[in-house]
Each structure stands twice: as structure tokens, then as C-alpha cells.
Amino acid sequence: MNPTITAFEASPDRGQGLARDMRVRWALEEVGQPYDVRLVSFGELKKPEHRRLHPFGQIPTYEEGDLTLFESGAIILHIAERHAGLLPEDANARARAIAWMFAALNTVEPPIVELEMATILERDKNWYQERHPILEDRVRVRLRELSSRLGDADWLDGAFSAGDLLMVTVLRRLSSTAEVEKFPNLAAYVARGEARPAYRRAFADQLAVFTASLPR
Amino acid sequence: MNPTITAFEASPDRGQGLARDMRVRWALEEVGQPYDVRLVSFGELKKPEHRRLHPFGQIPTYEEGDLTLFESGAIILHIAERHAGLLPEDANARARAIAWMFAALNTVEPPIVELEMATILERDKNWYQERHPILEDRVRVRLRELSSRLGDADWLDGAFSAGDLLMVTVLRRLSSTAEVEKFPNLAAYVARGEARPAYRRAFADQLAVFTASLPR
Numbered sequence: 016m017n018p019t020i021t022a023f024e025a026s027p028d029r030g031q032g033l034a035r036d037m038r039v040r041w042a043l044e045e046v047g048q049p050y051d052v053r054l055v056s057f058g059e060l061k062k063p064e065h066r067r068l069h070p071f072g073q074i075p076t077y078e079e080g081d082l083t084l085f086e087s088g089a090i091i092l093h094i095a096e097r098h099a100g101l102l103p104e105d106a107n108a109r110a111r112a113i114a115w116m117f118a119a120l121n122t123v124e125p126p127i128v129e130l131e132m133a134t135i136l137e138r139d140k141n142w143y144q145e146r147h148p149i150l151e152d153r154v155r156v157r158l159r160e161l162s163s164r165l166g167d168a169d170w171l172d173g174a175f176s177a178g179d180l181l182m183v184t185v186l187r188r189l190s191s192t193a194e195v196e197k198f199p200n201l202a203a204y205v206a207r208g209e210a211r212p213a214y215r216r217a218f219a220d221q222l223a224v225f226t227a228s229l230p231r
Numbered sequence: 232m233n234p235t236i237t238a239f240e241a242s243p244d245r246g247q248g249l250a251r252d253m254r255v256r257w258a259l260e261e262v263g264q265p266y267d268v269r270l271v272s273f274g275e276l277k278k279p280e281h282r283r284l285h286p287f288g289q290i291p292t293y294e295e296g297d298l299t300l301f302e303s304g305a306i307i308l309h310i311a312e313r314h315a316g317l318l319p320e321d322a323n324a325r326a327r328a329i330a331w332m333f334a335a336l337n338t339v340e341p342p343i344v345e346l347e348m349a350t351i352l353e354r355d356k357n358w359y360q361e362r363h364p365i366l367e368d369r370v371r372v373r374l375r376e377l378s379s380r381l382g383d384a385d386w387l388d389g390a391f392s393a394g395d396l397l398m399v400t401v402l403r404r405l406s407s408t409a410e411v412e413k414f415p416n417l418a419a420y421v422a423r424g425e426a427r428p429a430y431r432r433a434f435a436d437q438l439a440v441f442t443a444s445l446p447r
Contacts, residue, residue, distance in 0.1 A: 070380035071338050071373065082323045088337060089330035107298045114305035117336065121304060122287050125341040142358035157287065164286035 017049050018079040020090075021068070022224060024054040030225030031190065032218050035087040036075040038184045040220060042091045042177065044213035046098035054224065088120045091177050101177040108173060115171050115178025123161060124185045126153040131188060154194055158186075162198040169207060183208030233265050234295040236306075237284070238440060240270040246441030247406065248434050251303040252291040254400045256436055258307045258393065260429035262314035270440065304336045307393050317393040324389060331387050331394025339377065340401045342369040347404060370410055378414040385423060399424030 020043075022036035036052075043050045059065055060072045068076040069085040077084040077093070084090050092113065095101035102109045130150040137143050161182075165171060170179045186205050189195050196202050208214055236259075238252035252268075259266045275281055276288045284292040285301040293300040293309070300306050308329065311317035318325045346366040353359050377398075381387060386395045402421050405411050412418050424430055 066376075066379075071334070071376050073338075082326060084326055084330050086330045086333035086337065088333040089326065092329060092333075093326045110298060110300055110305065110309045113308060114300050114302045117302035117304040117308075118287070120333065121302060121336040121340070122289075124337070125344065128341065129345060140358065140361075142356065142362070145356075146358070160282075160287050163282075 016080065017051050018077055019051040019053055021053050021055050021074045021076045022221065023074055024056045025228055026225040030222040032221050033188055034074065037217060037221055038087045038181060039075045039077065039090050040217035041180055041214050042094045042101060044216045045180070046094060046100045048094065048098060088116055088181065091181065092116065095177045101180065103174060103176065111172050112176035112178045115176065116181050119178065119181035119185045123157050123182065126150065126157055127185060127188050130154050151194070154189070158194060158198050158201060162201050165200050165204060167200065179208060232296065233267050234293055235267040235269055237269050237271050237290045237292045238437065239290055240272045241444055242441040246438040248437050249404055250290065253433060253437055254303045254397060255291045255293065255306050256433035257396055257430050258310045258317060260433045261396070262310060262316045264310065264314060304332055304397065307397065308332065311393045317396065319390060319392065327388050328392035328394045331392065332397050335394065335397035335401045339373050339398065342366065342373055343401060343404050346370050367410070370405070374410060374414055374417060378417050381416055381420060383416065395424060
């Protein structure tokens with residue numbers, strides 16, 4: 016039986032693939048695991064039936080037989096532990112790849128989300144002009160550190176891993192800015208992720224949800 | 232050979248145990264693994280020798296033979312995979328405990344850190360009075376959801392796990408506010424974590440670093 020994930024019924028980014036279901040779709044495509052998608056409206060997110068799957072009322076969730084999971088990082092780790100292709104076999108390399116998963120979600124993503132939220136929610140506030148550059152600086156600090164560690168390597172630690180998958184999706188959240196492009200090796204890193212056949216299949220599938228929602 | 236972790240030479244919270252080494256100390260105490268600590272000054276954090284261990288110039292790091300890890304979540308998962316006591320044996324329960332680890336770090340901690348940073352960095356800005364309540368609301372949304380899921384259970388999903396360990400340390404970051412106390416079941420949950428013998432040993436050890444740094 017295929018696992019079922021949830022995704023937004025109405026793509027908030029008009030099919031750019033920035034919502035967190037994209038990460039899970041990509042991971043499932045990398046390992047060749049077919050899956051089903053249940054689309055959820057914004058109203059349904061906050062209802063008890065969805066809260067039972069996701070205590071914080073978000074997407075994606077992951078259902079597979081008796082198991083229900085939430086948190087894209089945990090879902091991807093679960094997939095990576097059960098299929099080859101997302102984590103190295105060597106125990107130390109595996110632990111380091113998992114460290115990059117946590118780094119993407121707990122060190123690099125938070126200042127990016129904060130910048131994104133301020134751009135959406137605080138644009139009319141009288142502090143926006145002063146505060147926005149501070150948020151950009153926080154993001155740049157992380158990008159500079161990441162760029163410095165990546166150097167001229169293709170991926171963060173040896174072969175492509177779930178750590179790279181998460182980091183690429185986190186960096187893509189900056190696609191409406193020019194921040195990543197200031198670091199040519201990071202821009203090339205994101206492009207390398209986007210060029211993977213599994214990424215392209217996942218992207219096309221989430222885009223199809225948006226396209227189908229358009230009025231004819 | 233014992234693993235070696237890094238911690239701040241000068242406790243930024245004067246021994247309250249809010250820095251991220253506390254999480255790793257607690258996990259090591261839960262599983263009964265002795266460890267060594269190397270103290271790092273703020274200046275050393277940004278030097279190349281430390282950046283080789285931690286690309287983002289933070290603590291804690293974890294060194295064990297050939298393996299170097301960073302990110303407290305990844306370090307704790309590594310410890311939990313090698314010792315009994317932090318993750319359930321049942322595969323589905325184990326995956327759910329890991330989901331709570333990610334939830335603590337990627338869903339609950341970011342708004343708490345944001346509130347903390349604003350309190351420290353934006354107190355004299357002219358927008359502080361207007362923006363601070365917005366940040367408090369964001370934290371309360373997450374606390375309400377967490378409180379609702381926890382209900383009258385002792386821990387988030389069955390027995391105490393690494394997910395609870397991380398969630399308790401994340402909630403403790405609010406200890407200079409009265410936010411957690413607004414949710415009695417969350418306050419009791421944090422107290423339950425703090426009462427564990429392993430927590431108390433870890434707390435005493437990090438406090439000793441602070442006490443030793445005081446002028447005599």
C-alpha cells in the first residue's frame with residue numbers, strides 16, 4: 016500500500032514548489048516509492064480531523080498503514096531509513112548527513128522564514144525599512160557560512176543525501192530575492208538539486224495541483 | 232574513549248542551562264555515557280579550527296573517534312541510536328518520537344528564539360512595543376497547540392523520549408517569561424523533565440562551569 020501525504024489544495028506560491036510537501040515528494044521520487052496525495056484546504060488544516068494527524072495544523076503529513084507522521088524532516092528521515100538513496104551506508108557519513116538535515120531546518124531555515132514572513136506581514140509597518148536589512152544580514156551570515164563550507168564540492172558531504180535535499184529546498188525559499196545568487200557556488204548547488212530527475216518529477220506533480228486549480 | 236562535546240567557556244545565561252550543550256549533556260546522562268567537555272570562548276567560535284567542527288560557528292559539537300558532528304538534534308539522535316533509553320524500540324513509536332524531535336526544533340523553537348532575540352536586540356527600537364505582542368502571540372499559538380496535544384499525559388507520545396528531552400529544553404528558553412505557566416500542563420511537563428535525575432546531573436555540571444568562572 017502506498018503512503019499518503021497531504022499538500023495544500025490551493026498552492027500559496029502558485030506552483031513554485033516552496034511548500035513543505037515538495038520536500039517529501041522529492042524524497043519519495045529519489046527512492047522510487049509511489050505515493051498518494053490528499054489535498055487539504057486552509058480551512059481543513061485547523062479542524063480536529065487534521066489536528067489528529069498534525070498537532071500544529073500544517074502540511075505535510077505522512078500516513079502509511081498504522082503510522083502517522085508529521086514534520087517534513089522526520090518524514091524524510093523515515094523514508095531515508097527504509098530505502099536506499101538518501102543516506103550513506105557508512106555509519107559516520109550517515110550521521111553527518113543527518114546533521115545537515117538538522118542544520119537545514121534548525122540553523123539555515125529559521126532566518127529565511129523570518130525574512131519571508133516580514134516581507135509578507137510587515138511591509139506596511141513603519142519599521143519595515145529599518146528592520147528588513149537586519150533580517151537580510153542574518154540570512155547572509157548563514158549563506159556565507161554555508162558557501163564557505165560547500166566550497167567547490169557538488170554536495171555538502173560526499174554524495175547527494177537527504178541533507179542536501181532539505182538544504183536545497185530551504186535555499187529555494189529565497190527564490191523571490193537575489194540572496195542565493197550572491198554566492199555563485201550556492202546558486203549552482205541549488206541548480207544541481209533542481210536538475211535531478213527526481214526533483215523534476217516532484218516539481219511537475221506539485222505544479223499540476225496548482226494548474227488544475229486554475230479557472231478554465 | 233569518551234566523546235567530547237563543546238560548551239561556552241562563559242555561560243551567556245549565568246548557569247541557567249539554556250545553551251544547547253545542556254541538551255546533549257542531558258541525553259548523555261540519560262543513557263549513562265560519560266563524556267568530556269572542551270570549553271570554547273566566544274572568540275574561538277569564529278576561528279577556522281572551530282569552523283572545521285561547526286560550519287556555523289556555534290556550540291555544541293560532538294567528537295567521538297573519527298566522527299565529528301554538529302547540531303544538537305543530530306547529536307542527540309546519534310546518541311539515541313547507539314544507546315537504549317531515548318527512543319522506543321517499536322519502529323512506529325520510534326519514528327513518532329523522532330517527529331517530536333523535529334517539531335521541537337523546527338516548529339516550536341523558531342518563534343521562541345525570535346521572541347528571545349527581539350527582547351534582547353530590539354528593546355530600544357521604536358517598534359518594540361508594537362511588535363513584541365505579535366511575537367508573543369506566535370509563541371502562544373504553538374504553546375496552545377502543544378498543550379492541546381499533550382493533554383493530561385506525562386510525555387508527548389508514550390514513554391519519555393528524545394522528543395520530550397528536546398521539547399523540554401526548548402520550552403525552558405521561555406523561563407524569563409510567564410508564557411509556559413499560562414498552560415499548566417506544559418509547566419508540569421517541563422517540571423517533570425527537570426526532575427529527572429539525568430537532567431539534574433547535567434544541569435549541575437553546566438552550572439559548575441559558570442560557578443568556576445566567577446571571580447573569587
